[in-house]
Amino acid sequence: MGASQSNGQVVLRSETPVQFAPDVIEQLSERQASSTPTPERQSTLDEHIRTRIQNEVRQLRKAEEQVQEEIRSALEKENLDREKTMAGEASVNAEAGAGSVKSSAALLGDLEEIRVKIDRFQTRKSLVNYPELKASQDALISCYKSHLNSSLQCWKEVANFKASVSQLEKEYFKTLQ
Template identity: 80%
Template sequence: MGASQSRSDNGQVVFRSETPVQFSPDVVEQLSERQVSATPTPERQSTLDEHVRTRIQNEVKHLRKAEEEIQQEIRLALEKENLDREKAMAGQVSDEHGAGAGSVKSSAALMGDLEEIRSKIDRFQTRRSLANYPGLKASQEALVSCYKTHPTSSLDCWKEIANFKNSVAQLEKDYFKTLQ
């Protein structure tokens, strides 16, 4: 009994079996396929896919934030540039009229500029409007509808595309006739 206390025990116990362990051929084949196979298991693949999706989403968020910061910096720089230009223009106008530096245009001049801009916008909107061209509007709506009904096979809309192109070509011919 005293001999067991003087022996060093390293925590390992080894059992020796006199009966050989045998595995079925299916188990051996499955284990060898897992070692040879370069593709991960479906569970592992879904985990990898989720990890990749998460990293992509995080990177997209980071890029959007960086884009917003850059756009803000651009906006601020443009505002500063416009203010500097306006101050320079105001200085030139005041020098021409003998007024003190830093004076700006009168409210009547600003209202005139505003009305001019409004009229330009109105002219642009009327030119842009398709209400005067019902054939073009109808072919455009048919094309958009076709694209919406065939989102994955846009080549099925070839007839609508041809009709739209013909409508645009006809509109261009009519426009050039009015210029002559």
């Protein structure tokens, strides 16, 4: 009796014939004809495939995060380099009298200066230091509000307000001389 293996098949040679029951032969031929695995084997294969897919997705997400971080750092470096070169050009242009491009730090300083100027303007606009002008302005506003359809009836308040402004302008011009 000899046994040899080729291509995963076992060939047995015997002098006595071997007989199998018909249901065994039928079961073996069904398994061989069917390309689908058993339900237990299929669930094991599915679980293995799901695990491999999840691992691959995790690796891809990590790689994506790394690429995004590299891009972000490269853009930051590029922006800083651009600001430095623009600031260098701005100083050269400022010396030459041309228009200038400023860095973000210089722009923040300019913005703070503008805020201070706005605050000063708002305090001047409030008319706290000029009570007679404020009173004539309030009288004019209340007259306009009470005579919405006939604003010409507020001519006295308009004249008083104009006189107050004129007086204030005269005082201001005296301080300039």
